[in-house]
Structures are given as C-alpha cells and as structure tokens.
Amino acid sequence: MTSDPTTLRRLDQIPKAYHPAETEQRLYAWWEESGYFRPNGNPDAKRFVISMPPPNVTGALHLGHALTASLEDIMIRYHRMRGDNTLWVPGEDHAGIATQTVVERELAKEGSDRQQLGRERFVERVWEWVRTYKSRIQNQHRRLGVSADWTRERFTLDEGLVRAVREVFARLYEEGLIYRGERIINWCPRCMSSISDLEVEVENTPGKLYYVCYPLEGEAGLAPTPSAGATEGETRYISVATTRPETILGDVAVAVNPSDERYRDLVGRYAILPIMNRRIPIVADEAVDAAFGTGAVKITPAHDATDFEIGNRHELERIQVVGFDGKMTEAAGPFAGQDRFEARKGVVAEFERLGLLDKAEDYEVPLGHCSRCGTIIEPLISLQWFVKMLPLATPALGALTYGQMHIVPERFDKIYTDWLENIRDWNISRQLWWGHRIPAWYCGTCGQVTVSREDPTACAHCGSAEIVQDEDVLDTWFSSWLWPFSTLGWPDDTPDLRMYYPTTVMETGYDIIFFWVARMAMAGIHFLGVVPFETVYLHGLVRDEQGRKMSKSLGNVIDPIEVMDQYGTDALRFTLATSGTPGNDIKLSIERIIGNRNFANKIWNAARFVIGQTEGIGGGIPALEAVQPKTLADRWIVSRAQALAAEVTRLLDELQFGEAGRQIYDFFWSEFADWYIEIAKLQLQDEAQRERTAGILRAVLDCVLRLLHPFMPFVTEEVWQHLYADVPEPERPASALIVAPWPRTERAAEQGSRQGRVRRAETLRSGQAQAGFQRDTAAEEEIALLQEIITRIRDARNEAGVPPAKRVPVILAAGPKAAMLRKHAPLIEQLARTEPPRVERMLAAKPQQAVALVAGGVEVYLPLAGMLDVEKELARLDAEIAQAESAAERARGMLANPRFVERARPDVVQRERDALAAAEDTLAKLHARRAELAG
C-alpha cells in the first residue's frame, strides 16, 4: 500500500510521546467548566454517592490522600459513565488541635504565642492559614484528577456545619447524652488541653517499678524496711509499687484486695505517707490484684483512672499534685513548682534517704503520648464535656450485624464490633481556641447551664443576663462525624439531603475506623435514622519502598505533586490503584510508577497508530457489539475485548480495583498491542479487509479507553478526543469520554459471592442487564495455537542465531489443523519472519537438516540448511522430550488413580485425558524426529 499523505500528516500531528503536563491542566479545566463533575440529578437513575474524607487544612496532601482520591475517583468516574446519578462531595477539615498546633509553631518562630495575640487575633491568624492551605489542597485534588462536585464543597467550619454541630450538641444535651463532669482525662501539658482516648498513642517504654514503704501509723519509730533492720514477719510498714513516684505526693490511701490474707489485719488501719506526713487509710477494694507487685496499691484519685474509681467507692479526697502545665502544684509540698519528671527523681531520692525505698526493678511502662505533639500525657482529673456513647453504639453495632452496612475487607468487622462493644464515653471538650465553640453558657446569677442552638442573651433558668459562654471548643471529630449529612444541608430538609443521603461508599484508611467511621455510623443512625453509607471500603497506609511509614523526620516522604510533575497523574493513580489489595498497606515503588508512565505512553502510541494508520478509511467508530468480525484475529480480539469489559465491570462492582486495572493493562499491552495491531497491519493492506479492520481497531481502542478512563482519566480522554476528532459533535456517543457510556457488558453470572450485596444491587439495576454475548472460544483456541507456533519459531530462530530480518523457510505437518493453518499462513509468515509456509496434513518425507518443533500437536520444521548444529539440536530435543515426558507422567499418574477418576469432576478428568493424549502425541513426534536425526 502506498503512503497516504493524510495519514502521514495525521501521525505528525499527534506528538510521538504522551506529555502529561501539557494535557492534564487543560482537560481538567474543561471538564470542570463543562459541569461534568455534577450529578445528573436524574431521580430514576441509580444513585452513587461518596463523601470525600476531608483532608486536614494543616498542610499539603500526601500519598495517603492521593490513594483516597484515586480510588474514589475510580468509583465516581465508573458510575458516572454507567449513567448513575453520581455525586462526590469534596471538602476540608478545620482539624482543631492539629491546625492550632501548626499555627502556634509559626508564631513561636516569630517569637510570639497565642496568649500574646489573644483569642480573637489568634483565630483570625488561623483563618489566614486556612485560606492559604484550603485552596492549595483544592488545587492538589484537581491535579489528581478528582472529579468531585466543587460547587458542593464544604469546610467543617462553614456556617451550615456550625448549625449542624450546634443542633447535634443541643439535641444530645436535651436527650441526656451529653453531660459535663469531672473525670480522669488525658491531658497534654504542651497543648494545654484534654484529648480523647483515641488521641493518645501508647508506647511501651523501659522504666522502673519502684517499691516504696509507707510506715504504719503507731509504728513509725521502728525500723521500716528489712534493709533498715526490720525483722522478718514484723509488720511495721506497708510496701507498694509504682512507676510514677511523683504521684505519691497525692496519695490518699493504700488499697488491698479484700480476700488477701496477708493484709487482712491491716485493713482499717492507717499508714503515714512519707514526705507529706499524711495519715492515709488502708482500704479493701476488689479492683486490686493481689498477685501483682506487693498486692498493695497506692491510691491517687486525681491522677489515675482506677484510683479515681476506688476513690469514689471509698469517698477519698482527690489531691492534684501535677498541674496542667506539667509542673508540681502547691499540693506537692516541698516539690511544688518542679517539673513532673524532676519531681519524680526527687521523690525517689527522698525515699532512698529515708530508707523507705525497698527496690527499683526494670519495668516496661506503657507511656501515653499526645498524638499531635508527642508530649507525655498526664492523666488528670478535670471538668469536661462528654458524650454518653453506649446508647449510640448499640444501633451502630446493629447496622453491621443486620447487614445495613458492610465493611471491605470483612476482617475489619471484628475491629469495629470490638470497639463498639467496649465503648467508653467520649471527651469532646478541648481547651483550644480553634474550632466549634461549645454552645453552653454559664449563669453568673443562678449558676446553671444554658445550652442553645442560637447565642442566648439570658439564662434559660433564671433569666439573668449574666451569662458567659464556655471557653472551650469541641473535638474536631465532633464536626467530622456529621460529615455525610451536614454537607448535604442537614439540619435543614434540603433536596440534596433527600436525594443523596445515605451515601453509597465510604472509602477511607483503616486507621480512622474508630475516630471517624464508627462515629459517623452512630451519628447517621441517631440523627437520620439511617446508617450513612452502605459500604465501607478501607484501604491501607502508603509506605516507602522499605515499608517504613512516611514521615518528615525520616525524610522519606514522597510528595505526590512531584511524582505527578515527573511521571504524570495517570501513572501515579494507576500505580496506587494496582499496587495493593483492600486493607493492606502499600509499598510504593518509583519503578512501578515509571512502568505505568510507560503504559500511558504505550496507550498513546497504540492510539497514534490506530488513528493515524486508519485515517481516511471509512467505517467510522463502530460499537464493539455492532462490529462484524470476519477473520480469526477479528473474532478473537472482539471476543476478548467483550470478555474484558464484562470482567472489569464485575471487578469494579466488587471494588477490586487492583485486579480490574491489571486486567486492562494485560489486555491492552499483551493482546491488543502485541498481537492484534501486528495482525491488523497485515489486514489493512488487503482492500477487502481494510475498512472492517480499521473499524475493529477503533472499536476495541474505544472500548479499552472507556474501561481505563476511571483509572487513567487524562491520557484516555486526550486519546479519545483524537479518536473522535473527525466525527462531528452530534454524531459522537458523548461530548467527552468522562461522560461517555460504559461499554455494554454481559451482566449475568454475577450471583452470590462475597460482596454479594453491592454486586446484586449493581447487577439488578434496571435496563442494564444485557443479553449475553457469546465468547468465541474457537477463535480464542485457534489464535492460541498460532501464537504458540509463532513464538516457537521465533525462539528457534533466536537459538539458531538467525538474523532477525532473514526470512526462513517453514514446513508444517498439521494433521487436522492443516486447513486452518493454511488459511492463516500469512500470519506466520509475517509475524515469525518466514517464507510463505508450506502446510501439509502429513509429510511423506521429513525435511532433513531442519529444526523440528512440536507445538500443540503440530510439527514445525525449519530447514535451516547449514545453520543446524546436530549436537545442539539433539540436546534441545532431549530437553523437550523430558518436559513432555514429565507432563505425560503426571497425567498418567492421576488417571491411574481410580479415586481420582471416580471422584473428580468429569470435566477435570477429561482435561487430564486430553492432556495425556496431547503429551503422548508430542512425545511420539519428538522421538521420531530424534531417531531420524541421530540415525
């Protein structure tokens, strides 16, 4: 065929390599301006809704966000193409303590602090920060290709969300589910705030367990410890163990187990607390484990949760000796004003001096750290607001148990359940300035509390105007747990709320299942009566190539923006989506990203070929199910493409993104590009086949672009626009690939597997079920045989050192396959660089001086006169014989086992019989050839 000038021009028009940077921004802006990210609003369509986990406005997006964005965008784009009423609500989180900490750090650099600024100016300063970083995060999401509806974007401190938070606080207060009380809470002396149990990171740290002696009242003059001369058996002191000696100063009792014989006589007596010289009772309490330490426990109700409980039962005083600033209080006597750890050393030294330190053992101490700043947590007694969780947790448990919600992967069911079953009240007040201010006012006149949705002007109880609002703000998660409905307009009854609540999939990291997922479930059920999402999909953490967590201090943080700059968004997204499995951590490797950058380029170039080489050939771009495949290759690729579409659809419905992506990759590269396009080059030269081949090339390309679009939105859209460049707008299936219809697939055979619920819901959607296509298994088998023959010939050429360009003669003895192979001989000729093959049923005389191969029962002879090394050839034949022999042996062994033949499924048995027959046939041919060659 002579070169068509238009073809050449067209190929020149499309750049030789895909350049992501040039296309991404342009396409994204166009999509957004065109309104493609907005839901279609069709009340008859199936809904698909995701609430984006709002990133903290503390800084830049990291790879974890990129993973979230990629997976959610895959789902969103897929469902949009399916024609679903698809909504993705984006937003950002004000991240109370986290943001306050960053801004405070900024202030510190300027030599200032929040106290200097005052509350109002400090909050204004944080808003400045938020404005900068919020838009930065939005833009980073845009770079990631996030096709969220930005017109519905929300921030957790938006006016509407403030109203939601107030409504929830007031309602829970009215229901008695929010209360204010004195409890032991986790106090961070650096943040100067209480934090919830979830915000404490416990780390086992080597420390000491100190055994100290408290002399008994009335026996103070006697030698207190054995080391000080006390006699065995005499009871002059009571010994207790502690890891935090500084809290001794706040001790108000010693407790023993009531059934502990050793201490029976001491219960009811008093000990004298050294240093403080305080008279403290010895009490009996079930909470004490007689087997631990000395069996006697010092009781510090102001600094330990268990002691607090024991203190309540025995009406003990609470003496706070460690202050909110981490320094010892006035109540710590001689240690007042000292740092808490300084005081610890001092107390130990003092006990040692007094001869009251029995021993100090090495001991692993579970130390709580503030998850935000790392400071060691001080358990303190403090007046705080709490949410009573049990009444909220019970229905949330039920939602999972009764299947209104399910978690992928399933193993997180247990983690969710265990947490809810052991739920503890939630400390929601924070002594911070950045966040939702607690809507509670205290009356200076009557002392009562007024909780109100609107700012009140007078006390609700006595009408006094002497009211002041609580200084504290709410835990940041107190706004997050309302996210799926507060973003849709709740507490108002909005059209969005009616149409898009509950959401469909909640996709997030497994690390916030308690913080966020479980709490959203509780809030959704409590306030709207419906669990806020049908499916919870949990992904893992993104780690570095060595499997380490990415952290600034390790310096191993990979910035997604830099990755996108270098390799393109599609490469990053595809890598993130295909590198792991649900719930498991991902080790991100740059090599993989490079590989997927190459994949994007492969698509680009294959498309360049299809578009360029078929330019000017009529037939348009047919739908895959409408093409009329004629040749074997046509029938094969169309069958395979349709099977792929069905499989990818199934996998996406099952949320198996990785497997779906891999299948598209494999099909595109190893079937479409490596084989069909190569065959098509041949077919395009045949006038009779040109138009049909061009149509199939375009149809398959179109189909794959659609399947791949959710994963690699940019390169696919760009290519798709090139593909349709000559098709007038009204004749296109859609104005853009992003809104093009998903390939029609056969949707039966999807019943009953693990994610049945989602699947069935997807499958049974109206109007989508298709009459199934028939896989062309005959074509697939015949192509497989041709591929094997061609590959074996290529291999033999390589082995024999035949120059790549040299045509070699080939003779096939193909038995029953002869007719088929004769028909497709040009494929062998072209793809294996042979002379026109001679195809016979049988050969009267075997060619001499030829390499002989057996491929799928077909004898292949390459008469390589002068190039054949008989010794090498014999060795090669022996290797092949050995291989075929072991295959035959295996099958023979299985078939010789009567239990296999009786019990295995008939098709499995038949397969073994076929395998054995094939192996024996191959063996016979190989042996014959070997004999000839040797003889």
Next chain:
RNA sequence: GGGCGAUUAGCUCAGUUGGUUAGAGCGCCACGUUGACAUCGUGGAGGUCGGGGAUUCGAGCUCCUCAUCGCCCACCA
C-alpha cells in the same frame, strides 16, 4: 494479655468460591533502527508458594501448629 495482617522468582507484588505447566512489573541474559512506541520489540533464564502436620482423588488457596516481621486494642499499680 488479647486480636489482626504479612511470609509466593534477585526486588516489589497479583493469584476471590481447591482442578491443566503458579503469573506480572522491574532487574538479569541474548538479539534487534521490519514505516505506533527504545517510555520500544523478540526470545530466554529464574519459584520445594516460611516450616511441620491434617482434610481431600487433588492444597499457594481449607483446618491445626510453630517461626519471623509488622500493626491494632488493653485502667494490673
């Protein structure tokens, strides 16, 4: 103290209802400018699927057990 996950080729990982010869990418070896692509093509080498046991005609996959690594939860001072 409970619970969970991982362990498959030199490296990073797939492998979803147990069934032909366990796959991919990278790396490695050999060859290569056949008009889409060197971000490429062709071919090849490379694995007792962590150890042991059980169930089964048949186990990478199910069960038990052990080991190593990692994570989560936990008020024994």
